[in-house]
Amino acid sequence: MPEQVTGSTHGKLLSLHGGHSIYGDGSGRLDEFVRAAVKQGMVAFGFSEHMPRPEKYWYPGESPEANSWANFQRYLEEVQQVKAAFRGQLEILLGAELELIPGQEDFVSSFLHEFQLDYAVGSVHFVHDVGFDYSVESYHRALKLCGGQECFALDYLDTLESMMDRIPFQVLGHFDLFKVFHQGAFPLTDRMREKIDGLMARIARKSLLLDINARGLLKPCQEIYPGLEILRIARRHNVAVTLGDDSHAPSEVGQNLDGALQHARSAGYTQISFLRSDGSRDRVMF
Ligand SMILES: [Zn+2]
Ligand SMILES: [Zn+2]
Numbered sequence: 001m002p003e004q005v006t007g008s009t010h011g012k013l014l015s016l017h018g019g020h021s022i023y024g025d026g027s028g029r030l031d032e033f034v035r036a037a038v039k040q041g042m043v044a045f046g047f048s049e050h051m052p053r054p055e056k057y058w059y060p061g062e063s064p065e066a067n068s069w070a071n072f073q074r075y076l077e078e079v080q081q082v083k084a085a086f087r088g089q090l091e092i093l094l095g096a097e098l099e100l101i102p103g104q105e106d107f108v109s110s111f112l113h114e115f116q117l118d119y120a121v122g123s124v125h126f127v128h129d130v131g132f133d134y135s136v137e138s139y140h141r142a143l144k145l146c147g148g149q150e151c152f153a154l155d156y157l158d159t160l161e162s163m164m165d166r167i168p169f170q171v172l173g174h175f176d177l178f179k180v181f182h183q184g185a186f187p188l189t190d191r192m193r194e195k196i197d198g199l200m201a202r203i204a205r206k207s208l209l210l211d212i213n214a215r216g217l218l219k220p221c222q223e224i225y226p227g228l229e230i231l232r233i234a235r236r237h238n239v240a241v242t243l244g245d246d247s248h249a250p251s252e253v254g255q256n257l258d259g260a261l262q263h264a265r266s267a268g269y270t271q272i273s274f275l276r277s278d279g280s281r282d283r284v285m286f
Contacts, residue, residue: 033247033250042254043274047093123172171209200234
């Protein structure tokens with residue numbers, strides 16, 4: 001029997017972005033992630049391991065093994081095993097975090113053709129081919145390449161905009177990752193607001209779920225993705241939101257999700273959407 005935990009967030013927590021494990025840049029076995037999710041009374045937990053990337057996009061020191069399709073196949077099989085082992089206790093989803101990199105659409109579509117997933121998270125980690133969230137040095141390299149803070153954020157948003165229709169995914173990951181290594185609030189400019197407004201209208205039309213991702217609290221930006229002003233724009237456009245702990249270890253499962261719920265509430269949200277592995281959508285009120 002799963003251990004019962006009482007509390008105001010019991011049965012309201014879920015994560016569709018996370019479970020990064022030994023199969024990617026995290027640690028821990030998949031059953032340990034699920035056990036942690038069950039312990040917290042989560043209704044759904046989605047594994048969204050990073051997809052393998054073409055060699056040009058490997059991070060320093062990354063092994064070919066971590067980017068092999070054989071590695072992803074082993075991950076997929078282990079997710080299927082935990083799905084069977086924990087059946088009836090919570091919804092477990094098999095997913096991947098896809099790279100939205102201009103020019104790599106064919107690579108992503110052959111990946112999606114090879115592996116049958118329940119869902120996918122779409123994320124921008126590269127701007128002008130620089131993996132800007134890898135280190136503070138790479139972040140500043142990307143900023144310099146773009147010609148400053150605002151231009152960098154706009155190039156990031158342009159990348160997202162251009163890739164949204166070219167790669168299929170259901171959850172849009174950490175919308176304002178462009179702030180990751182910025183100390184203090186990343187100021188939105190009028191041009192950024194205008195761009196974000198247009199993007200949110202498209203996200204609503206495409207019925208994508210926006211990832212309210214708590215991992216930003218652990219980064220130098222110390223803020224949930226997306227920030228409150230952006231989340232309010234999303235709310236205005238009736239964009240549906242989901243939660244992501246973006247856990248990279250079993251001990252990080254559910255971390256700061258109560259704060260993410262509060263963040264959602266501050267933007268006017270009263271429900272959190274999630275997916276089921278049969279492709280249907282569900283939601284929790286909070
Ligand atoms: Zn990511
Ligand atoms: Zn992630």
